[in-house]
Amino acid sequence: MFKTIKQFPLLICLCGSSLFAQESGPSYDDILAGFADGERWLTYSGDYSGQRHSPLTQINPTNVANLRPVWTFQTGTTTRGRGFETTPLADNGVLYVTGSNNYAWAIDARSGRAFWQYRRNLPGDLTYGASAPVNRGFGMLGNTLFMVTLDAHLLAMDRRTGDILWDVVLADYKTGYAATLAPLVLDDKVIVGISGGEYATRGFIDAYAPDTGARLWRFYTIPGPGEPGSETWPDDPDILARGGGGTWMNGSYDPELDLIYWGVGNPNPDYYGDIRPGDNLYSNSLVALEASTGKLRWHYQFTPHDLNDWDSNQLPVLADIDWRGEPRSVVMLANRNGFFYVLDRITGELLQGTPFTATSWARELDADGRPIVLNDGSKGCVPDPWGSTNFMPPSFYAELNLFIVTARETCATFVPEAPDFAPGQASFGGVVFIDNTVGTGALRALDVATGAVRWEFPYASPSFGGVMTTASGLVFAGDHEGNFMAFDAATGENLWHYQGGAQIWGAAPMTFMLDGRQLVLIAAGTTLTAFALPD
Amino acid sequence: MLHANKSQTNTNKSPMLQFPAVSTRFRVLLFLLCVSCTPVGVAQSQNPLADDPRAAAAGGTLFRAQCATCHGADAKGIETIDAPDLTLLWQREGISDAAVFAIIRNGRPGTIMPPHSFTDPQLWMLVSYLHSVDASRTTRLPPGDREAGGRLFAAQCAECHRAGGVQGGSLGPDLGRLASRRSLDSLRTSLRDPDALINRGYEAVTLVTADNERVRGLIKSEDAFTLQILDSEQQLRAFAKRDLRELSRDQQSLMPAFSEAELSEQQFIDIVHYLQSP
Numbered sequence: 001m002f003k004t005i006k007q008f009p010l011l012i013c014l015c016g017s018s019l020f021a022q023e024s025g026p027s028y029d030d031i032l033a034g035f036a037d038g039e040r041w042l043t044y045s046g047d048y049s050g051q052r053h054s055p056l057t058q059i060n061p062t063n064v065a066n067l068r069p070v071w072t073f074q075t076g077t078t079t080r081g082r083g084f085e086t087t088p089l090a091d092n093g094v095l096y097v098t099g100s101n102n103y104a105w106a107i108d109a110r111s112g113r114a115f116w117q118y119r120r121n122l123p124g125d126l127t128y129g130a131s132a133p134v135n136r137g138f139g140m141l142g143n144t145l146f147m148v149t150l151d152a153h154l155l156a157m158d159r160r161t162g163d164i165l166w167d168v169v170l171a172d173y174k175t176g177y178a179a180t181l182a183p184l185v186l187d188d189k190v191i192v193g194i195s196g197g198e199y200a201t202r203g204f205i206d207a208y209a210p211d212t213g214a215r216l217w218r219f220y221t222i223p224g225p226g227e228p229g230s231e232t233w234p235d236d237p238d239i240l241a242r243g244g245g246g247t248w249m250n251g252s253y254d255p256e257l258d259l260i261y262w263g264v265g266n267p268n269p270d271y272y273g274d275i276r277p278g279d280n281l282y283s284n285s286l287v288a289l290e291a292s293t294g295k296l297r298w299h300y301q302f303t304p305h306d307l308n309d310w311d312s313n314q315l316p317v318l319a320d321i322d323w324r325g326e327p328r329s330v331v332m333l334a335n336r337n338g339f340f341y342v343l344d345r346i347t348g349e350l351l352q353g354t355p356f357t358a359t360s361w362a363r364e365l366d367a368d369g370r371p372i373v374l375n376d377g378s379k380g381c382v383p384d385p386w387g388s389t390n391f392m393p394p395s396f397y398a399e400l401n402l403f404i405v406t407a408r409e410t411c412a413t414f415v416p417e418a419p420d421f422a423p424g425q426a427s428f429g430g431v432v433f434i435d436n437t438v439g440t441g442a443l444r445a446l447d448v449a450t451g452a453v454r455w456e457f458p459y460a461s462p463s464f465g466g467v468m469t470t471a472s473g474l475v476f477a478g479d480h481e482g483n484f485m486a487f488d489a490a491t492g493e494n495l496w497h498y499q500g501g502a503q504i505w506g507a508a509p510m511t512f513m514l515d516g517r518q519l520v521l522i523a524a525g526t527t528l529t530a531f532a533l534p535d
Numbered sequence: 536m537l538h539a540n541k542s543q544t545n546t547n548k549s550p551m552l553q554f555p556a557v558s559t560r561f562r563v564l565l566f567l568l569c570v571s572c573t574p575v576g577v578a579q580s581q582n583p584l585a586d587d588p589r590a591a592a593a594g595g596t597l598f599r600a601q602c603a604t605c606h607g608a609d610a611k612g613i614e615t616i617d618a619p620d621l622t623l624l625w626q627r628e629g630i631s632d633a634a635v636f637a638i639i640r641n642g643r644p645g646t647i648m649p650p651h652s653f654t655d656p657q658l659w660m661l662v663s664y665l666h667s668v669d670a671s672r673t674t675r676l677p678p679g680d681r682e683a684g685g686r687l688f689a690a691q692c693a694e695c696h697r698a699g700g701v702q703g704g705s706l707g708p709d710l711g712r713l714a715s716r717r718s719l720d721s722l723r724t725s726l727r728d729p730d731a732l733i734n735r736g737y738e739a740v741t742l743v744t745a746d747n748e749r750v751r752g753l754i755k756s757e758d759a760f761t762l763q764i765l766d767s768e769q770q771l772r773a774f775a776k777r778d779l780r781e782l783s784r785d786q787q788s789l790m791p792a793f794s795e796a797e798l799s800e801q802q803f804i805d806i807v808h809y810l811q812s813p
Binding site for chain 2 (some may be wrong): 081417424459460
């Protein structure tokens with residue numbers, strides 16, 4: 001393009017260089033500023049904390065009943081059995097949206113019309129990516145978008161055209177790997193994780209250079225032979241090499257501590273533990289890594305020696321709160337195993353762990369923070385492999401000290417069976433019977449000080465909808481029956497609902513200002529819908 | 536790879552009757568393929584293992600390890616993720632061994648069903664296994680009188696059920712369809728003890744509207760705010776929950792239980808003969 005311009009010096013002279021000046025796009029400082037600019041939403045949760053709590057107040061408990069759809073965008077691609085799980089990014093009136101089957105779009109936020117569409121030619125022999133063909137969103141820095149793929153690549157894309165700038169392989173998808181999360185973009189790094197813990201894989205967290213795609217560091221979630229943590233596994237390199245520990249959901253970042261917080265998934269095989277005696281670190285843990293080096297600062301394991309596929313890939317939520325009279329920097333996580341945890345995010349010290357569902361697996365933790373397991377599944381009903389909550393983001397409402405989460409009450413029986421291990425074939429290690437007649441769900445507001453449920457709104461079935469709160473005192477959430485809903489954050493009273501016609505599965509709402517009007521967006525089924533108050 | 540191993544497996548005599556591990560299974564199947572002189576690696580329309588019961592058993596092991604998470608250990612599917620009941624697979628229009636082979640290998644594009652990198656023999660083992668759990672196979676029907684069954688159906692069942700076609704009611708499921716999809720034992724249980732298993736879509740509810748109308752019906756769909764029912768008059772009706780004075784879920788099915796005195800075993804068999812007739 002510049003060569004062409006040089007052929008017309010007169011044009012440049014007459015029109016001035018500003019005609020060709022590029023808008024530089026959001027910087028790291030912009031992302032760091034989080035919600036400071038109400039017209040932007042620049043990273044998966046809106047800011048690095050994972051609180052998904054917007055300061056916008058135009059839509060409030062008094063007027064939310066008037067909320068109505070402004071436009072609907074149709075993706076034209078289906079995700080049968082799973083959801084349209086993305087969180088759009090918003091900048092300068094344009095939405096950057098990833099979809100299922102590795103579609104992606106830039107969409108005019110005023111009209112819902114696409115500027116461009118990207119569709120990846122996916123190989124026909126996808127492994128994990130075929131059974132969960134989802135994507136949770138873009139990362140963004142300057143004019144570059146970052147997106148992971150079902151064949152386990154990381155792409156850099158020009159935000160104005162959807163053109164691919166670079167394309168790097170994270171891992172060999174044929175073995176069982178895939179990638180589905182929204183990349184976490186820091187000042188000079190793009191952080192991503194990997195899916196595939198149902199296969200004979202070994203999980204990791206990677207950092208890449210935003211401009212070249214060069215890999216800067218890798219942290220393996222399953223240690224190598226002789227490395228710290230390997231003592232919690234059998235002394236067998238093969239078992240470690242296929243130990244699982246996926247990192248398929250987004251992490252959070254504390255810029256002052258320069259630590260990233262990331263959940264780690266199940267050990268493999270999922271249900272059959274006899275061939276992997278021990279705690280199986282760092283499966284089912286939260287890890288705090290130095291962002292500059294990828295070195296492990298601390299870890300906390302929620303479910304030692306998991307037998308139920310209760311990945312700990314739920315979103316870590318960072319907050320600075322008053323804890324028993326002292327200011328404390330904490331990380332909070334509501335886990336698939338049914339417990340809500342509060343940890344000191346500087347040291348990893350467990351401050352509190354309390355059940356937020358009726359799980360019979362355990363009801364309390366011992367003095368060392370280990371669960372006192374009452375029922376490993378052999379005594380009947382425990383939460384199903386989808387867990388007591390999952391990858392649908394929760395929200396933290398600081399003024400109310402409420403952690404608001406979609407809770408699932410389910411009943412499953414696990415029957416372990418020794419698996420065969422083969423590249424590209426799942427090795428669950430058994431079978432699960434889910435009793436579909438008893439499942440329910442609820443939106444629950446947990447008092448962070450005690451872990452107690454302060455209010456709940458019951459759902460007709462176990463749901464996968466994510467949560468967002470706004471500073472006007474509202475909670476936005478979705479259920480498995482297709483309702484997008486607003487609640488009074490203090491009481492849980494339902495104030496508004498809209499039947500969108502598809503399960504809200506994995507997606508969480510986002511919001512931003514456009515031309516003085518607050519938009520709220522939710523993805524579900526094959527649609528992305530924008531809502532606002534009437535003009 | 537299969538060709539390369541063939542001669543090796545031919546000389547291996549011991550594992551023929553064992554199916555515990557994949558490698559052993561491969562050897563047995565390769566042996567079978569060899570003796571039947573079927574070209575290996577070429578797409579076939581006939582299951583070369585169709586007559587060997589060991590193939591179904593091995594396919595069952597494979598199924599439980601690789602397929603059961605979605606389709607259930609009993610192959611009856613998991614409704615919440617749209618994974619179909621595979622014991623009913625063979626009643627689908629146009630289905631064949633070759634079609635099932637292709638579906639497992641290629642997946643169902645646009646659905647949760649992924650492609651699989653199974654070998655040809657593994658795919659045929661799965662096809663054999665799926666035949667072994669075919670629901671219609673487990674129904675061995677004693678002799679009966681089809682015409683007598685038709686008269687009984689008209690008198691006893693048709694108010695709420697159809698037997699295929701347009702005649703009859705719609706409160707209960709179409710029994711013409713069910714009779715060829717469910718085992719005789721399962722049909723008998725539904726007749727004698729209908730409360731034992733009430734499928735989704737047939738749960739009964741009693742509600743009282745703002746106008747004090749009492750309505751009984753079957754819950755067809757429900758969310759946090761609304762209820763969609765088929766009422767006992769066989770009308771589709773929907774209600775906002777907040778507008779209801781009462782809402783009670785019944786543990787009993789709307790289907791009455793038929794004792795032996797009311798409908799003998801032979802009469803039940805006669806009705807099934809009628810339902811299964813074209």
